[in-house]
Amino acid sequence: MLQSKLFYKTDKPARSGFAAGDAGGEKSAISHDLLARAGFVDQLMAGVYSFLPLGFLVLQKIENIIRKNMLEADGQEILMPALNPKENWQKTGRWDNLDILFKLKGNGDKDYALAPTHEEVVVPLAKKIIFSHKDLPLSIFQFQTKFRNELRAKSGILRTREFLMKDLYSFHSTERDLDKYYDKMIKIYMNIFKECGIGKNTYQTLASGGSFSKYSDEFQTTTEAGEDIIYICKKCKLAINKEIKPENSVCPKCGAGEFDEKKAVEAGNIFKLGTKYSLPFDLKFRDKDGHEKDVIMGCFGIGLGRLLGTIVEINHDDKGIIWPKSVAPFLVHLIEIKSDKKNIKATANKIYQELKKNGIQVLYDDRQDKSAGEKFAEADLMGIPFRVVVSEKTLAKNSVEVKERNKNTARLIKIKQLSKILK
RNA sequence: CGGGGUGUAGUGUAACGGUAGCACGAGUCGUUCGGGACGAUUUAGUCGGAGUUCGAAUCUCCGCAUCCCGACCA
Numbered sequence: 001m002l003q004s005k006l007f008y009k010t011d012k013p014a015r016s017g018f019a020a021g022d023a024g025g026e027k028s029a030i031s032h033d034l035l036a037r038a039g040f041v042d043q044l045m046a047g048v049y050s051f052l053p054l055g056f057l058v059l060q061k062i063e064n065i066i067r068k069n070m071l072e073a074d075g076q077e078i079l080m081p082a083l084n085p086k087e088n089w090q091k092t093g094r095w096d097n098l099d100i101l102f103k104l105k106g107n108g109d110k111d112y113a114l115a116p117t118h119e120e121v122v123v124p125l126a127k128k129i130i131f132s133h134k135d136l137p138l139s140i141f142q143f144q145t146k147f148r149n150e151l152r153a154k155s156g157i158l159r160t161r162e163f164l165m166k167d168l169y170s171f172h173s174t175e176r177d178l179d180k181y182y183d184k185m186i187k188i189y190m191n192i193f194k195e196c197g198i199g200k201n202t203y204q205t206l207a208s209g210g211s212f213s214k215y216s217d218e219f220q221t222t223t224e225a226g227e228d229i230i231y232i233c234k235k236c237k238l239a240i241n242k243e244i245k246p247e248n249s250v251c252p253k254c255g256a257g258e259f260d261e262k263k264a265v266e267a268g269n270i271f272k273l274g275t276k277y278s279l280p281f282d283l284k285f286r287d288k289d290g291h292e293k294d295v296i297m298g299c300f301g302i303g304l305g306r307l308l309g310t311i312v313e314i315n316h317d318d319k320g321i322i323w324p325k326s327v328a329p330f331l332v333h334l335i336e337i338k339s340d341k342k343n344i345k346a347t348a349n350k351i352y353q354e355l356k357k358n359g360i361q362v363l364y365d366d367r368q369d370k371s372a373g374e375k376f377a378e379a380d381l382m383g384i385p386f387r388v389v390v391s392e393k394t395l396a397k398n399s400v401e402v403k404e405r406n407k408n409t410a411r412l413i414k415i416k417q418l419s420k421i422l423k
Numbered sequence: 424c425g426g427g428g429u430g431u432a433g434u435g436u437a438a439c440g441g442u443a444g445c446a447c448g449a450g451u452c453g454u455u456c457g458g459g460a461c462g463a464u465u466u467a468g469u470c471g472g473a474g475u476u477c478g479a480a481u482c483u484c485c486g487c488a489u490c491c492c493g494a495c496c497a
Binding site: 043045046094098099100116117119146148150151152154159210216227266269271299301337338339340370371372373374375376377378380389391392393401 | 424455456457458459460488489490491492493494495496497
């Protein structure tokens with residue numbers, strides 16, 4: 001039975017709705033407020049968060065959606081170290097030039113870096129695997145904690161200094177092969193965001209490529225909490241990040257000239273790295289003719305915590321979170337209304353066991369010291385898709401009350417039918 | 424990294440330079456019991472360090488923390 005205090009936030013929330021921040025004009029992300037109050041995350045310090053049981057369950061759901069899609073892209077999952085030697089970062093010049101790099105000292109004054117990204121690890125690794133054109137293409141991915149010493153952490157969980165990221169690195173023998181893979185990955189990325197419930201608000205967005213290429217592609221989700229401004233082509237829905245917009249007065253894809261301006265959060269970013277990191281580590285392969293050539297690389301990232309926060313930014317109302325079923329911590333929030341009649345508890349318990357047996361994930365609120373109103377309010381805040389209430393009233397009709405979080409009306413369902421309608 | 428704001432109990436908030444108070448939470452008892460119930464009772468606090476003063480939560484300086492704006496953002 002899941003009723004730990006970690007699941008049920010004990011703080012009494014403000015009753016005047018979730019006016020973000022105070023009257024002084026300070027504003028912070030709604031997702032941060034909701035996630036903290038509902039007990040999904042806990043802040044340790046600026047830009048560093050713990051994921052509590054509910055939040056961790058969501059994080060794992062998101063991870064599994066991404067993993068499934070990366071396997072679809074022929075990715076092989078590994079886990080690389082976060083603690084890195086200085087030398088690798090010197091080779092690429094980033095030890096001195098990357099201002100967000102966390103540096104630390106070990107025994108004997110030895111220098112280490114905490115990896116903010118993993119080219120400096122994956123390329124030397126690939127060097128031990130890739131020798132021939134027969135070894136290509138190759139895709140390697142991981143879910144790893146990244147460390148970035150952001151000058152300013154902000155927007156709650158949306159911009160942190162330590163965060164879980166999926167990063168996939170692809171290795172190709174030709175530019176053309178990278179291009180093909182890159183286009184395929186754009187589709188796969190859009191599918192990930194769709195599966196996470198933010199597909200309608202997420203746009204492929206042309207952006208600056210940083211120092212490696214002219215452009216990169218971002219996946220921007222439109223929300224007021226966003227840090228970026230994007231221009232969405234009214235015709236083909238391709239978006240352009242404000243940072244490169246002056247260069248494009250018409251849509252580079254369809255040629256139309258009308259755009260919607262929106263604030264957005266960058267939920268993912270993909271790059272054509274080319275030989276930027278192959279060169280410093282001398283990553284080469286032999287082609288069919290025996291000639292030595294540089295390996296061409298691509299890089300594909302998604303920040304999981306930020307994605308989680310973005311999902312909340314998109315899916316909430318004035319009562320709390322409304323989780324899409326695909327990433328909800330549980331499918332069903334089973335609430336037992338306290339009663340003197342013993343059969344209420346027994347029946348609720350039976351329903352709980354029955355649902356679990358059917359493979360349905362249930363959070364069972366059987367606390368005896370909480371009023372119905374309090375339980376309902378917390379259920380709304382937590383945002384689990386189905387609320388199932390067992391009480392004297394419902395049992396009198398051999399039923400339970402089922403209410404979906406994203407709907408306004410509840411209905412009575414015969415207990416025997418319950419498992420069938422929960423989808 | 425520049426600018427600004429804020430640090431009071433677990434949380435949220437009051438207190439003119441003069442007895443640190445209230446609400447929520449948590450504990451106990453009783454009454455409630457389908458939309459954040461009620462009474463009684465208990466618990467717990469001025470970010471740290473210097474200074475001014477008869478006296479500092481309050482004023483000054485330093486530090487630390489956090490939030491916001493900007494810059495930055497593989």
